[in-house]
Structures are given as structure tokens and as C-alpha cells.
Amino acid sequence: MNIFKTLALGAGLSGLLLSTAYAEGLQGKVIGFSQIGSESGWRAAETSVTKAVAAELGIDLKFADAQQKQENQIKAIRGFIAQGVDAILVAPVVATGWEEVLTEAKEANIPVVLLDRGIEGPEDLYLTSVASDQVKEGRVAGEWLVNAVADKQCNVVELQGTVGSSPAINRKQGFEEALAGKANLAIIRSQTGDFTRSKGKEVMEGFLKAEGGGANICAVYAHNDDMAVGAIQAIKDAGLKPGTDILVVSIDAVPDIFAAMVAGEANATVELTPNMAGPAFEALDAYLNGGTVPEKFIITESKLYTPADDPQGEYDRRKGLGY
Ligand code: AHR
Numbered sequence: 001m002n003i004f005k006t007l008a009l010g011a012g013l014s015g016l017l018l019s020t021a022y023a024e025g026l027q028g029k030v031i032g033f034s035q036i037g038s039e040s041g042w043r044a045a046e047t048s049v050t051k052a053v054a055a056e057l058g059i060d061l062k063f064a065d066a067q068q069k070q071e072n073q074i075k076a077i078r079g080f081i082a083q084g085v086d087a088i089l090v091a092p093v094v095a096t097g098w099e100e101v102l103t104e105a106k107e108a109n110i111p112v113v114l115l116d117r118g119i120e121g122p123e124d125l126y127l128t129s130v131a132s133d134q135v136k137e138g139r140v141a142g143e144w145l146v147n148a149v150a151d152k153q154c155n156v157v158e159l160q161g162t163v164g165s166s167p168a169i170n171r172k173q174g175f176e177e178a179l180a181g182k183a184n185l186a187i188i189r190s191q192t193g194d195f196t197r198s199k200g201k202e203v204m205e206g207f208l209k210a211e212g213g214g215a216n217i218c219a220v221y222a223h224n225d226d227m228a229v230g231a232i233q234a235i236k237d238a239g240l241k242p243g244t245d246i247l248v249v250s251i252d253a254v255p256d257i258f259a260a261m262v263a264g265e266a267n268a269t270v271e272l273t274p275n276m277a278g279p280a281f282e283a284l285d286a287y288l289n290g291g292t293v294p295e296k297f298i299i300t301e302s303k304l305y306t307p308a309d310d311p312q313g314e315y316d317r318r319k320g321l322g323y
Pocket of ligand 1: 039040041042043116117167195223224225226251252272
């Protein structure tokens with residue numbers, strides 16, 4: 001049995017308890033974690049899961065919340081280097097601008113693991129990257145929509161994630177790939193909602209106003225569920241039925257999107273596991289204790305969920321995970 005893989009989502013946070021026999025490898029290690037912030041339910045769950053797994057493994061986790069600012073992340077990473085931590089986890093808010101600070105970590109011989117978002121830059125600046133295939137996530141969402149509308153004419157509005165972040169770039173690309181060559185489908189508006197519920201609502205309100213109160217919109221594609229939940233509220237406020245008048249497809253699989261599916265207000269989501277820490281700590285354990293260099297990219301699953309997939313059960317399964 002592998003402790004890092006026993007982290008079953010269904011077990012909830014209390015189910016993360018790990019046998020100490022498996023937990024010796026990283027016990028007492030000091031690991032810095034530069035987290036982006038708390039823009040979404042998914043992000044909150046990733047933070048909760050990371051802290052819980054670290055505690056179970058006896059890791060001294062130094063947590064730094066960057067409040068969405070790259071400069072804060074760079075400062076935190078420099079602080080971790082100065083403290084001489086054993087390793088650093090970083091969820092990079094944007095894709096560019098990391099070379100200098102990651103070179104400093106490399107020169108200090110501190111392995112860096114990227115969590116959930118990628119960077120543009122030399123691959124030797126990090127030990128491994130634990131993330132989903134974000135282009136695939138966008139493609140899965142797009143393919144769902146292509147099948148759902150069949151031959152019907154469909155104008156789509158898109159709520160993008162944080163500008164310059166890898167999921168915003170890649171989820172847009174994957175969705176566009178799925179729609180390529182489909183004459184009946186067009187993305188008529190696309191704007192960032194910053195991965196937040198409030199901005200998703202605000203931007204959707206603008207889309208609805210600009211598009212005949214929503215009459216010209218057939219579907220909304222949101223780069224995360226939180227923006228989709230905000231958009232659902234905006235659609236309801238405009239007197240329309242989300243999930244019926246305007247289809248809603250998004251990414252993350254947080255409990256609230258399953259609650260929306262139960263209410264008939266959301267149509268599809270693509271799961272992003274909040275357990276990036278399990279594979280990251282497993283890779284660090286093997287590396288720090290035996291010099292085993294992991295795969296450069298550890299890719300997590302991207303599973304599609306629709307109302308046919310027991311949304312109430314999925315809600316119940318996730319609600320204890322810190323979302
Ligand atoms: O990087 C992962 C994305 O960041 C999640 O999909 C989103 O909810 C979060 O804010």
C-alpha cells in the first residue's frame with residue numbers, strides 16, 4: 001500500500017489519517033508552501049488537503065498565502081530559501097516571471113515542486129510539476145458542449161480564469177480546439193472573471209446585458225466552478241433558467257456545482273483533484289531519501305461529471321474536504 005495514494009477523496013479530511021509506518025520518510029522535514037490565495041472553493045480544498053497530509057506525514061509545513069500576488073510568492077520563496085527548508089511547493093499564480101527566484105532555489109539545492117499550475121521557463125528549475133492536463137480539461141468541457149447541442153446554433157460566452165495563469169491559457173485553448181470546425185458553435189464573448197464567484201457573476205451580468213438579456217446566449221463556459229456558480233446567480237437574476245435556457249459547463253467539481261446540478265442549474269463539470277500534495281510529497285520522499293528523480297510532469301485525472309453521475313452523492317462525498 002502506498003500512503004500517498006490512500007488519500008481517497010471519499011474519506012473526507014478525517015479519513016486522511018495515515019499509518020506512521022508509512023509516514024517516516026518526510027517526518028521532521030521542513031517544507032515551504034507558497035499558495036496563491038483563496039480565490040475559489042477548489043483552492044481552499046487544496047490548502048486544507050495539503051495541510052492535512054503534511055500533518056499526517058509529520059512534515060513541518062511553512063505556509064504562505066500570497067493573496068494573488070506573484071511578488072508575494074517570490075518573497076515567500078526567498079524566505080524559504082533563507083530558512084534552508086528541505087523543499088518548496090509553489091502554486092504559481094501566473095506562468096511567467098519565475099526564472100530568477102527558482103534559479104536561487106536551485107543554487108541553494110532546494111528542490112521545488114510546482115502544484116496545479118505550470119510555468120513558462122526551463123524545466124530544470126523544478127523537480128516535478130503535479131497538475132492536471134489543463135488543455136484536456138478545456139477540451140473535455142468543449143466536447144461535452146458540442147455533443148449536448150448537436151446541430152443547434154449555439155452562442156457561447158466564456159469566463160476566463162486569472163489572466164496569464166496556465167489554467168486560463170490552457171483551458172481556453174482546449175475548449176477552442178473542441179469547437180474548431182463546428183459552424184453552429186461560436187464563442188461570442190470572453191472575459192476574465194479571475195476564478196472568483198463575485199467576478200464571475202459581475203462579468204456574466206455584463207454578458208447578459210450586452211446579449212439581449214441572455215436571449216442570444218446558449219451556453220456559458222467557465223474556467224472554474226466558482227465563476228459558474230456566480231454566473232448561475234446572474235442568469236437567475238435576469239429571469240432565465242440556468243441549465244435550461246443557458247447551459248452551464250465548467251471545471252473543478254466542487255460541492256457547490258453538484259448542488260447546482262441537483263437543482264437542475266448546471267450541466268457539466270470536469271474534475272480537478274485538490275490532492276496535489278499526495279503525489280508531490282511522494283515524489284519528494286523518493287527524491288530526498290533515495291535520490292530518485294520523478295517524472296517531470298505528474299498528471300492528475302480530468303473526469304467529466306454531469307447530472308447523470310449522482311450529483312447528490314458527489315456533493316456528499318466532497319463536502320468534508322475543506323472546499
Ligand atoms: O489552478 C487551478 C485553478 O485555480 C482551479 O481550477 C481554480 O478554481 C483555482 O482558482
